[in-house]
Every structure is written in C-alpha cells, then in structure tokens.
Amino acid sequence: MATTSIARPQAGVRPEGGGLLHRLFGRQPAGYLFLLPWLVGFLGLTLGPALASLYLSFTDYNLLESPNWVGAANYVRIATADPRFVAAMRVTLLYVVLSVPLKLVFALLVAMAFNRGLKGLPLYRAIFYLPSLLGSSVAIAVLWRQLFAGDGLVNMALWQLFGIEGPSWISNPRYSLYTLVILSVWQFGSPMIIFLAGLRQIPVDMYEAANLDGASKMRQFFKITLPLLTPVIFFNAVIQTIDAFKAFTPAFIISDGQGGPVNSTLFYxxxxxxxxxxxxxxxxxxxxxxxxxxxxxxxxxxxxxxxxYWVHYDE
Structure with missing residues (x-):
C-alpha cells in the first residue's frame, strides 16, 4: 500500500507567500507597527501641512474661496513692495542678536555658580528652571505687561528707591522691544541646565594642574572652561536662536496683537x-x-x- 509523505516546513522557516503583513513589511512587521503612530503624526501633522503651505505660498487664498494660482507673485511682493516685512525682519533680527547672547551669558554664569557646590542644589535648579516652562505662556506675558506699564511695579520701585519717574516702557517705541528681551533672558533655565551638565563633564584634574601652575581663575575660565564647553555653547546657541526667531506670544499679548507702538514689537x-x-x-x-x-x-x-573653527571636541 503506497503512502504519501507530507513535507513539513522546517522550524524557523516561513512558508512561501506569508501573510499580508509579511508581504507589505517583510520579515519585521512588528517594528513598522510600533512606528505607525509616529508615521501617521509625521505625515498628517508635519509633512502634509508643510507641503500644503508650500503650495499655498504660490496662490492667492483667503480661507473662504478656492486657492488661485499666482506663481511667485507673493515672493516678489515680499521682496519689493512690503515695508512691514522689512520692519518685522529688523525687529526680529535685533531681538535675536540681543536676547540670545544675553540669555546664554546669564545662564552660563548661574550654572558656574551652581557648579561650585551648593546645598539644596536640586531645589534651586528646579526654581531657576521654572521660568523656562512658564515664560512663553499668556499669563506671564500679561504679568510682564503689568510690570512695565506706566503705573507698573517697575516704575513704582524706581520712584520709591531712586526718585526716578520712569516712562511707560511697553508704550514707548524706544524701550518696548527691550522689555521683551528682558523677558527672554529671564527664561534662562533651559540653557542653564545644559551648561551645568557640560560643566560637570570637565575633568577636575585640569583645574588642579592649572592651580599648580599658578593660573588665575580668569585664565582657567578662558583656557579650560570655555574651550571644553564649546560643544554645549554651540548646541545652546543653535536651539536658542531658532526659538528666538519663532517668538510670538509675548509680542502678541504685550502689543495687543498689533506689534506696536510704531511696529517696535512687530515680530516676524x-x-x-x-x-x-x-x-x-x-x-x-x-x-x-x-x-x-x-x-x-x-x-x-x-x-x-x-x-x-571654534567648537572643540575631545578628539
């Protein structure tokens, strides 16, 4: 009596054909499934809207009617016939040039003070980091407007302590932008934490050798601390510059959405x-x-x- 042998697949070997997931994603469908939420968010909330805005930039679109293709007319108008664009760029560049270096310098000074050893350091670190979490909120912008108003707390302090009658800082085009710069510098907590982490990575024996050679604290700062901290400075500078270009909420609240007075706070x-x-x-x-x-x-x-030319890594 003839017998029919049935070939069984070897262990660990997938049968040919496979399922739908295997045909779509190969041998590791689980990895793609875990990436699926990020892929949906990236395509639907980042890449898709970005491409849509790129298309709209070549159209005349008022949100109510269908977009009307105008080619490069919008870009030509921006480059040749829009004085408010020039004013917004000037205000934004001045804000970036002033706020970013001042914030980084202040953050580095505070980080160096903390790095010298301080009891209750985690508490102080959390307190100084708090403005970075709250500084871009509407509530802080409203509070800032009240502080620098004509009858605000700043002018009250100037009058009580020095007998100086200060102006309405936010209503004067000579000073209004600088109040926003001060608000930005006040949010130094995030770069401070990063600077503190970088300072903790500098070998202590370098400072000990410098002390034995008679190097002053200032010389140690410029010859040891700054060169070894340049990667962290570079990272903070790039991140803070991008954030400064994107600043919106303080100017919107303090100027009531108008960018005034006289376009002095008209951020881009x-x-x-x-x-x-x-x-x-x-x-x-x-x-x-x-x-x-x-x-x-x-x-x-x-x-x-x-x-x-100026960032020095270990290698």
Missing part, C-alpha cells in the same frame, strides 16, 4: 499671523512662513559651517 511671526488670520491672506502668510524656514535654515547652516 506676529506679522505672519496678522497676514494669515487678520487679513485672511493665507497664501501670502504661507510665503512668509517659508521665507522664515529658509532664514532659520541659513542661520543653522552657517552655525554648523563655522563650528569647525
């Missing part, structure tokens, strides 16, 4: 918001947004290109 993002949601020129606002992307990308690329 605030102008973009006005064009898109104030005047319903969403195509023009999309063009402004992409110009901001290019500007931030150019600053970041320049930072990385220049890093080879």
């Amino acid at each position: 993002t605030l102008y973009l918001y006005q064009e898109g949601f104030g005047f319903f020129r969403m195509g023009y606002a999309s063009a402004l947004a992409w110009i901001l992307v290019v500007i931030i990308g150019a600053f970041t690329a320049f930072s990385f290109l220049s890093a080879r």
Whole structure:
C-alpha cells in the first residue's frame, strides 16, 4: 500500500507567500507597527501641512474661496513692495542678536555658580528652571505687561528707591522691544541646565594642574572652561536662536496683537499671523512662513559651517 509523505516546513522557516503583513513589511512587521503612530503624526501633522503651505505660498487664498494660482507673485511682493516685512525682519533680527547672547551669558554664569557646590542644589535648579516652562505662556506675558506699564511695579520701585519717574516702557517705541528681551533672558533655565551638565563633564584634574601652575581663575575660565564647553555653547546657541526667531506670544499679548507702538514689537511671526488670520491672506502668510524656514535654515547652516573653527571636541 503506497503512502504519501507530507513535507513539513522546517522550524524557523516561513512558508512561501506569508501573510499580508509579511508581504507589505517583510520579515519585521512588528517594528513598522510600533512606528505607525509616529508615521501617521509625521505625515498628517508635519509633512502634509508643510507641503500644503508650500503650495499655498504660490496662490492667492483667503480661507473662504478656492486657492488661485499666482506663481511667485507673493515672493516678489515680499521682496519689493512690503515695508512691514522689512520692519518685522529688523525687529526680529535685533531681538535675536540681543536676547540670545544675553540669555546664554546669564545662564552660563548661574550654572558656574551652581557648579561650585551648593546645598539644596536640586531645589534651586528646579526654581531657576521654572521660568523656562512658564515664560512663553499668556499669563506671564500679561504679568510682564503689568510690570512695565506706566503705573507698573517697575516704575513704582524706581520712584520709591531712586526718585526716578520712569516712562511707560511697553508704550514707548524706544524701550518696548527691550522689555521683551528682558523677558527672554529671564527664561534662562533651559540653557542653564545644559551648561551645568557640560560643566560637570570637565575633568577636575585640569583645574588642579592649572592651580599648580599658578593660573588665575580668569585664565582657567578662558583656557579650560570655555574651550571644553564649546560643544554645549554651540548646541545652546543653535536651539536658542531658532526659538528666538519663532517668538510670538509675548509680542502678541504685550502689543495687543498689533506689534506696536510704531511696529517696535512687530515680530516676524506676529506679522505672519496678522497676514494669515487678520487679513485672511493665507497664501501670502504661507510665503512668509517659508521665507522664515529658509532664514532659520541659513542661520543653522552657517552655525554648523563655522563650528569647525571654534567648537572643540575631545578628539
């Protein structure tokens, strides 16, 4: 009597054909399934809207009617016939140039003070980090407006302590931007934590050798601390510069969304918001947004290109 042998698949060998997931994703479908939430978010909330805004930047779109293709007209107008764009760029660049270095210097000084040893350091570190969490909120912006108003706490302190009658800082175009710079510097907690971590990585024996050679504290700072801290300085500078270009909430609240007085607080993002949601020129606002992307990308690329000349790594 003839018998029929049935071939069984060897252990660990998948049968040909496989299931649907195997045909779509190969031999590791589980990995793609774990990535699926991120992929959906990236495609639906980041890449998709970015590509849509790129298309809208070449159209005349008012949010109510279908987009009307106008080519590069929005970009031509920005480059040749928009004085408010020039004013917004000037205010934003001045804000970046002032706020970023001051914030980094202040954060480094506080981090060096903490690095010398302090009882209750975790508590102080949390307290000094708190402004970085709250500084961009609407409540803090409202509080800042009250502090620097004509009858605010700052002017009250100036009058009580020095007999000086201060102006309305936020209503005077000579001083209004500097109040926002002070608010930015006050949010030094995030770079301070990063600086403190970098200072903890510097070998102590370098300072001991420098002390034996008679090097002063100032010389140790410029010859040991700063060179070994340049990677951290570079990281903080890039992150804080990008954040400064994107600043919006303080200027919006303090100037009541107008960028005044006399466009002195007209940040680029605030102008973009006005064009898109104030005047319903969403195509023009999309063009402004992409110009901001290019500007931030150019600053970041320049930072990385220049890093080879001043950032020192261990190797």
